[in-house]
Amino acid sequence: MSTAENTTDPSVHRPGRPEDLPAAPVLWARWGLLAGLLSTREREAEREIHRAGYWMASGRDDTLRFYDGGASWWALRRAGDGRYVLYGEDESSEVKWQEEAIDVLGGAPDWLPLELLRDLVESYMIGCVYWYEDGAWARAPYPAGLADDGLDCGMSRLFTTGRAADEVEPWMDHETADPDAEVDPEAAARLLTDAVSGSVGEEAVRAFLVDAGLAEEEIPGALVTLRRTGLLAE
Structure with a gap:
């Protein structure tokens, strides 16, 4: 995977606009790298309903997930042929509380997992849906009075x-890492940049995790997750 990266700090609109989002392969690379770095055997054994942080969906190599442990959950799914769909909810979203319902799937292409998304909409579990095709994001139209769809508070953490x-x-699992070790944010940024450019290497990941204090026996699982994301070669 190799995609040009915009490292500037974007001004995110409320409600979100498609142009606020980084290119989907960039978002996938950042999210996928975090899912790998934060993977431990204990976390991989957890039921997804109880899991928090960043991870790759159980049994699905096409879906990355995030839950902040409170009121923000998101999923990014690859649909093949350069297509992706981002969906989820942050408590800041006002979409589902509108007097006149907003159809978050209005104008959506038929390649989306529509049955899944409709079930989530009917369960009042979705704040917004964005889809990516032909190198651009899109979403349903919103009424002029909508103040927020949750994209900023929910996803801007991955925008740079x-x-x-x-x-x-x-999000490091300090129960399986040396509590006295520290994560080097500059080293993390280098790995993220390499992930986006398609040049992240196993030795660099291993060195980062060792320096961050992760137990040696946890590292193979992290590498497995990164291979599942496609960021590391098999």
Whole structure:
């Protein structure tokens, strides 16, 4: 995977606009790297309903997930042929509380997992849906009065290299890592940049995790997750 990266700090609109999002392969690379770096055997054994942080969906190599442990959950799914769909909810979203319902699937292409998304909509579990095709994001139209769809509070943590690097330390599993070790944000940023450019290497990942204090026996699992994302070669 190799995609040009915009490392500037974007001004994110509320409600979100398609142009606020980084290119989907960039978002996948950042998210996927975090899923790998933060993978441990204990976390991989958890039921997804109880899991928090960044991870690759159980039994699915096409879906990355995030849950902040409170009121923000998201998923990014690859649909093949350069297509992706981002969906989820942050408590800041006002979409499902509108007096006149907003159809978040309005204008959506038929390659989306529509049955899944409709079930989530009907269960009042979705704040927004964005889809990516032909190198551009899109979403359903919103009414003029909508203040927020949750994209900023929910996903802007991955919109720049620096913000994504800052996500590593808070989500490290300190029960399986040396509590006295520290995560180097500059090293994390280098790995993220390499992931986006398609040049992340196993030795660099291993060295980062050792320096971050992760137990040696946990590292193979992290590498397996990174291979599942496609960021590391098989």
